[in-house]
Amino acid sequence: MVQTLRARLLTALSGDPGGSPAWIRELAEGDDAGHFAAGGAAWTVHGSMATLVAGIRALLLQALHPGAMAGVHDWSTYRQDPLGRLSGTVRWVVCVTYGSTAQADRETARVARFHRRVEGAYVDGTGAERSYSAGDPALAEWVHLAFTDAFLTCQQVWGEPIPGGPDAYVEEWSRAGRLMRVAEPPTTEAELRRRLRGYLERGELRGDERVREVVSFLRRPMLPGAAGIGYRLLFEGAVATIPRPYRRLLGLRRSPLPVVTGTRIVLAIAGRALASGEGKRAQDWARERLARLRQADAPST
Incomplete structure (x- = not known):
């Protein structure tokens, strides 16, 4: 049962039941340390089990901008291929976080090629x-803000302390925002939250039928048995961390049950399942690259 759960999680996150598709193994390649320091804020946050909740929370928040929602409604394959859509997003995050600069740039270019045809009204x-x-920088900004807020918040609730604190994560991940053409991404937690509130105060966000469709899908994806029960707890945990004004637009209420504790239990079970195999994590492949570079730079005796 544990190995079945592990395979399902790895398939959802990487598109491969073993967790080591070619783009993961490529993290060991490259000629530089990449955009983020090993063991730093971005490495810590994106290597945490709290990302399983953060991904749900980010999608919920991102859906509240009608421009971003239109792109999802008109172009996304999430209804037909939810796992493929998820693993594609995870691929970009992992490659930018742990890969060499060249790999991060290639992945960003791959996403940009898809985005070039995404347009409408x-x-x-x-x-x-x-x-x-x-490719509109204004929409890219909202997506970046919602992502950063979700991953930071969920790490603060369920993850280990962030090296350098919350500001360090926001500042580090601002580099990823710039890769996606966000002109001036926030660099502190306070600025991040202020920028998010600005969208709400200006009336740029709304809940409508399209948002309700996404919420309904995210609430009950097609997962069998215990996996579906666990996911429902993760969903409720994500909702519990969303401030009330955004929840109202989403048409969601915080559960009266102890879902934060329940989510912690689900994350612990998922973490044990992932650790039960012998495969390497993304960080392990990246550390192989860093070790090779250190060895190459070491003076000969």
Whole structure:
């Protein structure tokens, strides 16, 4: 049962039941340390089991911007291939976090090629019709803010302390924002939260039928048995960390049950399942690259 759970988790996260597709193994290649220091804030947050909740929370928040939601509604394959969509996003995050600069740039270019054809129109929070493009820096900013807030918040609730504190994570991950054409991503926790509130205060966010469709899908994905029960707890845990004004737009209420504790238990079980195999984690492949580079730089005796 544990190995079955492990295979399902690895398939969802990497697209491979063994957890080592070619792009993961490529983390051991490359000629530099990449964008982020080993053991630093980004490495710690993105290597945490809390990311399983953060991914759900990020998708919920991102859906509240009608421009971002239009792109998902019109172009995303999440309904037909939810695991493929998830593993594609995980691939970019992992490669940017742990890969060499060259690998991170290739992955960013891969995402950008897909985004070039994502365009259309949407009705904004004031009722006016606007055009959108996935390459629009304004939409990229909202996606970046929602992602950063979700991963930071979930780490603070369920993860280990962040090296350097919350500001260190926001500052480090701002580099990823710039890779995705966000002009001035926030570099502190306070600025991150202020920028998020700005979208709410300006009336740029809204809940509508498209948002309800995404919420319904995220609440009950097609997962069998115990995996489905565990996922439902993760969903409720994600909702519990979302401030009330955003929950209202999403049409969600915080569960009266102790879902934060329940989520901690589910994450512990998932963590033990992932640790039960002999495969390497993304960080392990990246450390092989760093060790090779150190050895190459070491003076000969």
